[in-house]
Structure formats: C-alpha cells, structure tokens
Amino acid sequence: MAFSLDPPVSREERGVVSPAVVLDTALTLFAERGYHGTSVKEIASRLQIRTPSLYNHMSGKQGLLQEIVGDTTREVWQDFVEVTAGIDGVEERLEKAVYVYALRHARRRREAIVVNRDVSSLEEPVLSEVLELRRRHEHAIRGLVQEGIDASVFADQPASLVSFAVLEMCVSIARWFHVDDRFSAEEVAKQYSLYALRIAKGDVPVKA
Amino acid sequence: MAFSLDPPVSREERGVVSPAVVLDTALTLFAERGYHGTSVKEIASRLQIRTPSLYNHMSGKQGLLQEIVGDTTREVWQDFVEVTAGIDGVEERLEKAVYVYALRHARRRREAIVVNRDVSSLEEPVLSEVLELRRRHEHAIRGLVQEGIDASVFADQPASLVSFAVLEMCVSIARWFHVDDRFSAEEVAKQYSLYALRIAKGDVPVKA
DNA sequence: CCTACCGATCGGTAGG
DNA sequence: CCTACCGATCGGTAGG
Numbered sequence: 001m002a003f004s005l006d007p008p009v010s011r012e013e014r015g016v017v018s019p020a021v022v023l024d025t026a027l028t029l030f031a032e033r034g035y036h037g038t039s040v041k042e043i044a045s046r047l048q049i050r051t052p053s054l055y056n057h058m059s060g061k062q063g064l065l066q067e068i069v070g071d072t073t074r075e076v077w078q079d080f081v082e083v084t085a086g087i088d089g090v091e092e093r094l095e096k097a098v099y100v101y102a103l104r105h106a107r108r109r110r111e112a113i114v115v116n117r118d119v120s121s122l123e124e125p126v127l128s129e130v131l132e133l134r135r136r137h138e139h140a141i142r143g144l145v146q147e148g149i150d151a152s153v154f155a156d157q158p159a160s161l162v163s164f165a166v167l168e169m170c171v172s173i174a175r176w177f178h179v180d181d182r183f184s185a186e187e188v189a190k191q192y193s194l195y196a197l198r199i200a201k202g203d204v205p206v207k208a
Numbered sequence: 209m210a211f212s213l214d215p216p217v218s219r220e221e222r223g224v225v226s227p228a229v230v231l232d233t234a235l236t237l238f239a240e241r242g243y244h245g246t247s248v249k250e251i252a253s254r255l256q257i258r259t260p261s262l263y264n265h266m267s268g269k270q271g272l273l274q275e276i277v278g279d280t281t282r283e284v285w286q287d288f289v290e291v292t293a294g295i296d297g298v299e300e301r302l303e304k305a306v307y308v309y310a311l312r313h314a315r316r317r318r319e320a321i322v323v324n325r326d327v328s329s330l331e332e333p334v335l336s337e338v339l340e341l342r343r344r345h346e347h348a349i350r351g352l353v354q355e356g357i358d359a360s361v362f363a364d365q366p367a368s369l370v371s372f373a374v375l376e377m378c379v380s381i382a383r384w385f386h387v388d389d390r391f392s393a394e395e396v397a398k399q400y401s402l403y404a405l406r407i408a409k410g411d412v413p414v415k416a
Numbered sequence: 417c418c419t420a421c422c423g424a425t426c427g428g429t430a431g432g
Numbered sequence: 433c434c435t436a437c438c439g440a441t442c443g444g445t446a447g448g
Contacts, residue, residue, distance in 0.1 A: 017433090036244035037329065040427060052429080053433050061427065117325055121245065158391065161399050164384050165377045172376030183366065191369050198406045225417090248443060260445080261417050269443065418448085425442065432434085 017047050022057040026064040031110035035065055035118040066126040069119060072111045073133045079104065080137055090148045094200060095193045097141060098166060102192040105173040106185035112174035141167060145200055155202025166196045225255050230265040234272040239318035243273055243326040274334040277327060280319045281338045285345055287312065292348075298356045302408060303401045305349060306374060310400040313381040314393035320382035349375060353408055363410025374404045 025046050029038040040061050044051045058064055079100045084093045105112045119130060142163035148154035154162075170192055177188060233254050237246040248269050252259045266272055287308045292301045313320045327338060350371035356362035362370075378400055385396060 033328065034242060034244055034325075036242055039425080041425085050434065051427085052435085055428075056433075117242075120241065158399070161391070161396065162403075164380065165400060165403055168380030168383070169373045169377040171380070172372065175376070176372050183369070188369065191366070192373065194410075195370075195373055195407045198410060199403045202402075202406060247441080249441085258418065259443085260419085263444075264417075420446085422445070423442105426440075427438105429438070430436085 017049060017053075017057060019057045021047065022054060023064060023067060026058075026061075027068055027110045027114065030065065030068065030118060031113040035061075035114070035121045062123055065114070065118060065122060068111060069115050069122055069130055070126050072108070072115050073130045076101065076104065077133050077137055080140060084140075084144075090144055090151060091153055091197065091200075094141070094144045094148065095197055097144065098170065098196040099189050099193040101167065102170040102173055103185055103189035105170050106177045106188050109174040109177060112171065116171055116174075138163060138167060148200060154200040157202060162199055165199060169195065225257060225261075225265060227265045229255065230262060231272060231275060234266075234269075235276055235318045235322065238273065238276065238326060239321045243269075243322070243329045270331055273322070273326060273330060276319060277323050277330055277338055278334050280316070280323050281341045284309065284312065285341050288345055288348060292352075298352055298359060299361055299405065299408075302349070302352045302356065303405055305352065306378065306404040307397050307401040309375065310378040310381055311393055311397035313378050314385045314396050317382040317385060320379065324379055324382075346371060346375060356408060362408040365410060370407055373407060377403065 022043065026038070026043050029042055029046070032038075033042075040054060041051050044054045047054075080097055083096045083100045087093045087096065119127075119134075122130060142159050145154060145159040145162045149156055149159060173188060173192065177185070179185070183191075230251065234246070234251050237250055237254070240246075241250075248262060249259050252262050255262075288305055291304045291308045295301050295304065327335075327342075330338060350367050353362060353367040353370045357364055357367060381396060381400070385393070387393070391399075
C-alpha cells in the first residue's frame, strides 16, 4: 500500500525553505481557506519570506494545486488496484477497498479536503486526468457492489446509490477526524468498512 | 415540513432584477465556483447589468452568503425538530430525521453545496450562529443513536462515528444527484434513511 | 439603472 | 533571498 504518515515538513524543523516545505505550507492553507481563499502572500508570510522568493521553489499557485490533487488522486486509484488484486471474495474486496479509502482520509486529511473542495479550480490537462481517475474509482466500487448483488451476496438494490453513499461517507472522515480523538485512524477505517458491508448486505445479518 | 421546490427565479422568466433574483443567481455561481471563486462582476454579468446596479438589490457579497447559509442552516434544524416531535420509537425518529436531511440535500443541491464548502468564509455573527446550529443538529442525531444503543435497539458501537457517517453520507447527495436521474429525490431519501438504519442496527436484521 | 472612479489586493516578473 | 514594480482584478462608492 502507498501509505506513509503525513510528512511533517515545516519551516521550523528543517530551517530552510524548499519545494517540499512550500508545498506543505500551501497544503495547510488551501485546506483551511480553500484555493481561491489563499493568497501567495499568505504562503510566503507563513514561511517568513517575501512573495517573489516563493517562485524559487514553485512554478506558481496553480502548480501547487495540481501537484496536491493530481498526486493524491493517482494514489487513491493505485491503492484500490493494489488492495483488491488477487482476492476472490467480492465481500472481502469491497471491505478492503473501503478500508484503504477511509484510512487515507483519516491520515491525509488536508489532501482529502483540498481534493474534494478545490478540484474545480484545476486547469487542464490535470483537471481531465483527475476527473477520469475519480470516475474510474467510483465505477470500480460500483462494479464490486453490482457483482455482489448479482451473486446474491449483497441485497438487491441500486448499486450506484450504495457506492456513492459509501465513498462519500469515507470522504467526510477528513472533515471531523483528529489524531487525538478517542479512535485511531485504523479503528475508524475498520468501522467504516463495516458500515459499507452493512449497507451492501442489507437484510443479511452482519456480525459486529 | 419546511420544504418547497427550488424557486426558479431567473432573470429570463421574471424580466426584472430583484433581491430574490440576485440571490438566486449568486447561489448558482457560489455553488459552481465557490464564494471566493465568484466575483460580483460575474453575478452582474449573468443578470446583464453593471456591477454598481447590483447594490440596489443586496447589501454586498458577504450578505448574500450569510443569507444562503444562515437560512438553510436554520431550516435544517427546524426540519429536525418538526419531524421528530411526538414520535416514540427511536428507530422511527432516526429514520425520519435522516429522511428529511437527505431529501433536503437532493432538493436544494446548490444551497447544500455552498453551506458545506463556504461556511468558513462567513463573517461574524452569522458564522457562530451557523456553527452552533450544526453542532446542535449533529449532537441531536448522535443522541438518537446513543438512545437506541442504550435501549438495545441499535448495535453497541461508537455513536459519534455512526452519526458522522450518516450525516455526511446525506450531505454528499447534493454532489451527485440530478433531478433527471433514474431516481426521484424521495426515492433517494428513502434509500439513504434505510442505509442509516442498517448502519445503526448492525447485526440486527433490517427488512429491505 | 448608469458612468466614473476608489484604494486594496491579486499572481507574477525584472533584475540583482 | 531581496526591492521595486507590473497590469489586472477585487468589492464597493459617489453622484446622477
């Protein structure tokens, strides 16, 4: 799996400004105020440098957004492929796919918030690439649900509603989860993958 | 219930610009591009008037956002109170509370998108009022879940995770639902309230 | 409803 | 990494 903990690249710790530090600072501000609500001056100010110096470490504001949203979306699809490969049971595949997706939204909260709020601020060609990857992921989840319905493993119901509900439920984790909560990221992901199975299986009893 | 269909107040139909038409136009643009991504010039342009003329129909850009987000949030809380009043069964109360919340997000998509994306762009005192109302609604849903757990009607599990998952699943309807879809707003709301019961009841069988 | 205009801020560049 | 500066656009006002 392509997970790693959020890289704590801050100015204070490293002492110097670098492309990674600029990206991390922008990520925090974009998540807090949105892409259009963040100015390059604010990014510079937080790094205690002037605006023009920022351009030694980035191509521009739009480039930062493209890197954040593009990288994250590619990783989401990669996670799905890796975690469902070589598994027979459709129930187990859905459980694992939801688990990694939920886990990512607990571990990479800032990225998730920016991806979901500011995707429409992306310029081409990254916009089209990102939308295509998201569509592919949603269709893959929907396909799993439909496969389970066809095999009578899941309750007979509209697969599209199930996949939307399950995916967006996971996305929302980024909006309320805190590391210092009573639950770990893994516990939350485990619980949410259970919710997904409950929704999918419907009247079939699910062990808690 | 405080529902009505989305008021189709467009410039073309009414022929004249009014505060309601300006608000409706701003609502569409805010939903499409975000509050910070929309300029007052764009609002004016869509109404085929000049920017200064807009100020005959509004106090300012921030005032439009406050009206959209403030009104919607107050209605959400009012819906909850009205729909759960005088009902004994905790299961039925949760089902109805989720139904109206989901239904609103299918019927008032633009409002829902703006409320959830641009709430942080609100200025005081409306910001505090809105956050308090949202907190109250979330705690009320969580309270219902806990009440059901205590009564052994729902599975024993963290009530906070259930309430977050259920509420955000509903919020997301605004992002994918279209009136011309294969499902009506009522059908989607019905299905989502069923999902909520499945998550809450867990290992208890739920009739489809 | 308009023209004319305000100061502030935007992302970004020149040049060192 | 900086100062100095660019044209464009921002939300909003004056005055009619």
